Amino acid sequence: MKLHIKNGRVVDPANGIDAVQDLFIVDGKIAANGAAPNGFAADQTIDASGLVVAPGLVDLSARLREPGYEYKATLESELQAAMQGGVTTLVCPPDTDPVLDEPGLVEMLKHRARIVDQANVHPLGALTVGLRGQALTEMAELTEAGCIGFAQAEEPILDTTVLQRAMQYAKTFGYTVWLRPQDPHIGRGGVAHSGPLASRLGLSGVPVMSETIALHTIFELMRATGARVHLCRISSAAGLDLIRAAKKEGLPVTVDVGVHHLHMTDADIGFFDSNARLTPPLRSQRDRDAICAALADNTVDAICSDHTPVDDDEKLLPFGEASPGATGLELLLALTLKWAQDGRKDGGNRGLSQAIAKITHQAAQVAGLNAGTLSVGAAADVVLFDPDARWLVEGRALASQGKHTPFIGYELAGQVKATIVRGRVAYQRPAGR
Amino acid sequence: MPILHNNPQLNKNGELQHLLTIEGLKKSHIDHILDTASSFVGISDREVKKVPLMRGKSVFNLFFENSTRTRTTFEIASKRLSADVINLNIQASSTTKGESLLDTIDNLAAMHADMFVVRHAQSGAPYMIAQHLNRTRSDVHVVNAGDGRHAHPTQGLLDMYTIRHYKKDFTNLRVAIVGDILHSRVARSDIHALTTLGVPEVRAIGPHTLLPGGLDQMGVRTFTNIEEGLKDVDVIIMLRLQNERMSGALLPSAQEYFKSYGLTPERLALAKPDAIVMHPGPMNRGVEIDSAVADGSQAVILPQVTFGIAVRMAVMSILAGTHA
Numbered sequence: 001m002k003l004h005i006k007n008g009r010v011v012d013p014a015n016g017i018d019a020v021q022d023l024f025i026v027d028g029k030i031a032a033n034g035a036a037p038n039g040f041a042a043d044q045t046i047d048a049s050g051l052v053v054a055p056g057l058v059d060l061s062a063r064l065r066e067p068g069y070e071y072k073a074t075l076e077s078e079l080q081a082a083m084q085g086g087v088t089t090l091v092c093p094p095d096t097d098p099v100l101d102e103p104g105l106v107e108m109l110k111h112r113a114r115i116v117d118q119a120n121v122h123p124l125g126a127l128t129v130g131l132r133g134q135a136l137t138e139m140a141e142l143t144e145a146g147c148i149g150f151a152q153a154e155e156p157i158l159d160t161t162v163l164q165r166a167m168q169y170a171k172t173f174g175y176t177v178w179l180r181p182q183d184p185h186i187g188r189g190g191v192a193h194s195g196p197l198a199s200r201l202g203l204s205g206v207p208v209m210s211e212t213i214a215l216h217t218i219f220e221l222m223r224a225t226g227a228r229v230h231l232c233r234i235s236s237a238a239g240l241d242l243i244r245a246a247k248k249e250g251l252p253v254t255v256d257v258g259v260h261h262l263h264m265t266d267a268d269i270g271f272f273d274s275n276a277r278l279t280p281p282l283r284s285q286r287d288r289d290a291i292c293a294a295l296a297d298n299t300v301d302a303i304c305s306d307h308t309p310v311d312d313d314e315k316l317l318p319f320g321e322a323s324p325g326a327t328g329l330e331l332l333l334a335l336t337l338k339w340a341q342d343g344r345k346d347g348g349n350r351g352l353s354q355a356i357a358k359i360t361h362q363a364a365q366v367a368g369l370n371a372g373t374l375s376v377g378a379a380a381d382v383v384l385f386d387p388d389a390r391w392l393v394e395g396r397a398l399a400s401q402g403k404h405t406p407f408i409g410y411e412l413a414g415q416v417k418a419t420i421v422r423g424r425v426a427y428q429r430p431a432g433r
Numbered sequence: 434m435p436i437l438h439n440n441p442q443l444n445k446n447g448e449l450q451h452l453l454t455i456e457g458l459k460k461s462h463i464d465h466i467l468d469t470a471s472s473f474v475g476i477s478d479r480e481v482k483k484v485p486l487m488r489g490k491s492v493f494n495l496f497f498e499n500s501t502r503t504r505t506t507f508e509i510a511s512k513r514l515s516a517d518v519i520n521l522n523i524q525a526s527s528t529t530k531g532e533s534l535l536d537t538i539d540n541l542a543a544m545h546a547d548m549f550v551v552r553h554a555q556s557g558a559p560y561m562i563a564q565h566l567n568r569t570r571s572d573v574h575v576v577n578a579g580d581g582r583h584a585h586p587t588q589g590l591l592d593m594y595t596i597r598h599y600k601k602d603f604t605n606l607r608v609a610i611v612g613d614i615l616h617s618r619v620a621r622s623d624i625h626a627l628t629t630l631g632v633p634e635v636r637a638i639g640p641h642t643l644l645p646g647g648l649d650q651m652g653v654r655t656f657t658n659i660e661e662g663l664k665d666v667d668v669i670i671m672l673r674l675q676n677e678r679m680s681g682a683l684l685p686s687a688q689e690y691f692k693s694y695g696l697t698p699e700r701l702a703l704a705k706p707d708a709i710v711m712h713p714g715p716m717n718r719g720v721e722i723d724s725a726v727a728d729g730s731q732a733v734i735l736p737q738v739t740f741g742i743a744v745r746m747a748v749m750s751i752l753a754g755t756h757a
Contacts, residue, residue, distance in 0.1 A: 196647030200456065202556040202582030202618060205646075271441055271564070272557030316535055318555035320581065 001043055001423055002026050004036070008048025008384065012055060013357035014373035023053055025380040028423035033374060044425070048384050051417055054356050056088025056119075056381030058363040058372045060256045061232060062307035062329055064090075064121070065401075066109065068097025073309035073401040078329065079118040081400035083427035085330040086383035086416040087305070088119050089364065089371045093178075094126040095153035101126035101137045103145035110146045118426055120381070122369065124151040124178055127166050133157035136166055139175055148367055149176040149230065154279060156184035160217060167227035176368065180232040181214035181239065182280070191320045193235075193266040193283040201272065203320060206281050208236040215242045219251060228252040230366055233306060235261055235280035237290030244299045254366040255299065257291050258306035259328060259335045260406065263342075264288070268406055274315050274322035276406040278306075292339060295358060296350055302363035303339070305332040309402025327402035332359060334412035337387060341413070352387065380423040389415035441563045448755045451563045451575040452748050454584040455625040463629060467594050469747035470740070476513060477742060486750045487516035490547040494520045495537075496578070497553040502714060503578050503588075506738070507550045510745035514753075516547075534558070535565050542566065548574045548749060556581030556618075574752040576745075582616050587748055588713050589622030591741040593630060595733055596668055598740065599709050603630040609662055609704075611638040611694060612672030612721055615645045619713045623670060628652045638662035639694060642683045659694050663703045671696055671712045674721050687720045697723045701731065709733045 003025040010033065011018050017033065024032040024040055031037050062082070065073035082090060092109075094100035100109070106123050113121035125147035129135045132155070139150055150170060157163045170177045187210035192198040194205030211234070219242070222229055234240060234257055246253055260278055265285050269276045276282060294300045308325025315322050336355050343350035364372035371381060393410050395403035419427040440457060444450040449462060476482055492511040496504055504520065511518040523537065532540075541549070549566075551559045559577040566573045579585040593603075600606055608627055614620045614637045627635045628651070637648055638656045648655050656662030663669065679687040701710065710722075710732045718724045726732060 194646060196650040199645040199647035200621070200651065202580075202584070202621060204582075272560045274561075313533060316533070316561070318534070318553065318558035318561055318581075320555045320557070 001028070002040060003380070003420070003423060003425070004040070004042035004045040005048050005053055005382070005384070006045060008051050008053035010053045010374065011353055011356050012374040013353045014361035015375060017374070018353050023374065023382070025420070025423045028380055030374050030376050030378050030380050032376060046384070046418065046425070050386065051384045052352070052387050054383050054385070055360040055372045055374050056383050056419065056421065057086050057332060057359045058367070058369065059087045059090040059307065059329065059332060059359070060302055060304040060363050060367060061258070062087070062090040062092055062305055063095070063309065063325070064092050065309055066096065066112065067105065072311050075112050075116050077399065077401040078307070078309065079113070079116050081327070081329040081398065082119040083419045084399045084416060086333050086385060086419050087329050088381035088383070088419065088421050089122065089369060090119050091122045091124060091148065091367055093151055093153045094124050095131060095155070099126045099131050100124070100147070101129050101131070103138065103141045106142055106145040106147055118421060120371070122146070122148045122367065124149050126150065127152050127177060128157065128162065131155040133159060133162055136169055139170060140173060143173070143175065148369065149178050151178035151232070154180065156182050156214070158184045164221050164225065167221050167225040167229070171225050171227040176228045176230050178230045178232055179218060180280070181211050181218055181234070183210045183213045186210045186213060191277060191281070192269060193281045195266060195284055197266045197269065201269070208238050208283070211236050211239045211280065212242060215239055219246050222251050222253065231255045233258045233261070233280055233304070234291070234300065235283050235287060237287045240290050240294045240299055244294070247299065254301045256302040256304045256363070256366065257295065257300050259303050259332055260306065260326060261288060261291055262295070262303065262339045263335060264406055269319070272319040273406065274317065274319050275326060275404050275408065277319055277322045277324050278326060279324040292343065295339065296343065296354070301358070301366050303332070303336050303358045304363070305329050307400070307402070309400055310404050311401070315404045326405040327398060327400045328405070329400060330398050331393065331405060331407060331412070333383070333385060333416060334414040335407070337414040338412065380420060382420040383416060384418040385414055385416045387414050389413065391415050441560055441567060444755060449752060450755055452586050452752060453559050453563055453575065453577045455586045455589045455622050455629065456584070458629060460629055460631070463590065463593065463626060466590055466744065466747050466751060467597060469751060470594055470743040473743040473746045474740065477739065483513050483515050485515045487511070487514035487753050490516045490753060491545060492516045492518050492548045492550060492749065493541055493546045494518060494550045495523055495541070495552070496521070497523045497551070497558070498579070500552055500579070503552065506741050507578060507745055510742050510749060513742070514746055514750055516749070534561070538562055538565060539569070542570045542573055546573055548576065548752065550576045550578050551580070552578040553580050556583035572756070574755070576748060576752065579618055582618055582621070584622050585618040586622050587741070587745050588619050589626040590748065591737060591744040592623050592670065592711060593626045594740045594744050595711060595737050598736070599733060600667060603627070603632050606632050606668060607634045607636065607666040608632055608668040608670065609636040609638055609666040610670045610672065611659065611662070611696065613643045613674050613678060614639055614648070614672070615643045616675065616678065617672050620672060624651050624653055636662050636666065640684070659700060660703060663700055666704045667708055669696065669701070669704060669708060669710045671710065671722050673713065673715065674717055679720070691720055695719070695721055695723060696726050698725050698729070701726055711737055714738070
């Protein structure tokens with residue numbers, strides 16, 4: 001199978017390419033970028049005039065809800081959402097039911113994903129059995145089954161000794177520990193950022209120090225154990241300051257942020273809108289601005305969708321009882337582009353290439369994956385999108401089974417036109433939509 | 434680009450469709466309610482304690498959280514307006530059978546409810562109900578009878594009625610709210626009402642563990658020393674200290690709380706000589722308030738209860754006359 005994508009603006013941050021040129025794909029791999037390889041005769045040609053041709057997106061946090069929560073979403077629905085969102089590689093956290101703490105479960109998930117044959121699915125294994133924070137999982141076995149790292153998802157570890165041991169053990173084999181910094185006690189039961197809004201609405205708060213205290217602990221343990229840590233979904237300016245210092249010190253740490261936190265603040269809760277109930281909570285304007293700036297200065301390596309499908313029964317509840325989370329796979333691209341656009345509006349210099357890097361090769365580097373580039377010889381995972389096409393976020397237009405997002409009713413720029421996985425056109429947006 | 438959040442308690446003409454919170458109400462809304470209430474105060478002294486303003490209307494009291502006092506006063510207020518009242522104790526009913534909150538609302542709306550009086554342990558629950566009704570049954574009204582820590586607007590209004598009754602003018606008052614501000618929906622509603630009505634100085638008094646952050650943004654001065662906080666105030670609003678807060682990580686003991694923050698005759702003497710003492714009830718004598726103060730000449734705690742019925746009549750009759 002030979003595919004010729006012509007006249008597109010090829011943006012490949014890993015290779016410093018941003019130019020209108022052709023891309024040639026042979027047998028599932030990138031064969032050439034620019035001039036056709038010798039003897040190339042296309043089986044299929046796509047005219048990408050006016051479109052950006054970029055590496056398929058790499059999403060560092062997408063819950064597919066299998067196994068265990070199929071009423072909320074299935075692999076079929078969510079991987080279709082990934083295709084419509086241009087996401088060709090995704091990392092899924094282990095908080096399924098049962099949790100991903102046994103090799104058999106991971107193999108099953110990988111097997112199911114292979115049958116659906118769309119995005120590449122890379123599970124994180126549970127760091128502790130049942131995510132209970134007591135006993136370590138069989139990390140070597142889980143890695144063999146396909147886990148690319150180990151995480152506690154939303155379950156903090158109460159006993160710091162267990163976290164220390166887990167990091168020591170992960171370090172032994174060179175595994176990365178993925179942690180969302182959150183003190184197990186401070187802010188427990190909280191549903192909104194501790195601040196004037198939570199005080200006014202009478203919502204229990206999650207203070208910023210819930211994040212910073214955990215970060216201090218993690219950094220001390222990193223110094224003691226030498227383990228490599230990926231920090232997930234940082235939410236606060238104070239947290240980012242600590243991370244900036246830790247990176248400067250040379251600690252082996254990488255960072256992602258959730259895409260909602262680039263644009264929204266606690267004020268978007270408005271009149272108790274449960275669509276804005278997220279974990280970690282949306283924080284203040286100052287925190288949001290710090291996140292946007294930290295992406296630009298590379299304190300933050302990647303943006304993830306934090307895709308979390310939640311069904312109506314769990315969302316149409318009073319704010320404090322509603323399940324946290326929002327659908328995100330289909331919004332990741334447009335909201336990342338918006339970060340770049342907003343930055344230019346504010347006089348900054350955030351290019352398209354820098355934005356794409358945060359959801360392609362920089363994200364892949366964090367996860368240790370060979371993805372997110374259009375290098376010759378790389379897997380031909382490609383997204384074609386119109387950066388200027390505007391679309392309205394509506395629940396019924398989303399492929400994901402999760403229809404809840406605080407961006408419902410927003411008009412966003414940047415629409416995926418086609419998604420190519422391993423050289424195959426896996427999704428093409430129907431004309432006129 | 435942000436979505437415009439329509440204020441769910443107002444209709445498109447800016448009139449009260451529901452009463453969910455005092456925050457965001459205009460002074461004219463509050464004045465109208467208080468003026469209407471004063472026309473109802475005399476009704477309770479008549480031989481026939483009824484007016485026909487809501488004859489033929491059905492008021493459903495939906496109490497998802499226990500309450501005797503508030504539910505009773507709403508029930509009396511409804512009956513004095515000649516409405517039919519249906520009390521539902523939801524904890525013991527359908528939600529324990531797995532029916533969702535909005536299913537319950539749909540079913541009751543289908544029974545031709547005209548008004549829901551809602552109390553719920555979760556902040557914002559009445560909003561969800563009101564927003565749902567705005568989409569599905571815009572002729573049905575919601576009165577928030579207390580939601581989580583968020584708001585208790587009819588209590589706030591009856592407190593304003595009481596202050597207006599005794600003090601006439603809001604614009605020269607110092608008002609102190611004492612106690613567990615952190616968990617108090619009454620405190621939040623009082624603060625919004627007082628600042629809207631132009632009270633120049635609203636004080637919150639309590640230990641740091643019971644004062645939420647962000648009070649200064651709400652226009653409130655905080656004091657941790659009750660002697661300083663009560664100095665020269667015109668109105669003292671005492672808050673109830675819930676039993677479960679009396680010992681633990683927020684406070685060591687009820688005794689120590691009374692010692693530090695209990696309202697005693699000596700402390701009351703620091704306020705203006707004609708200061709009034711209010712309490713939303715039920716009181717913990719010897720915990721937040723000394724009996725000598727609770728039963729003393731400056732206490733207006735029982736008049737608050739009487740005014741509460743008139744204020745709730747006013748709220749319900751005004752809502753019943755508003756059309757979406």
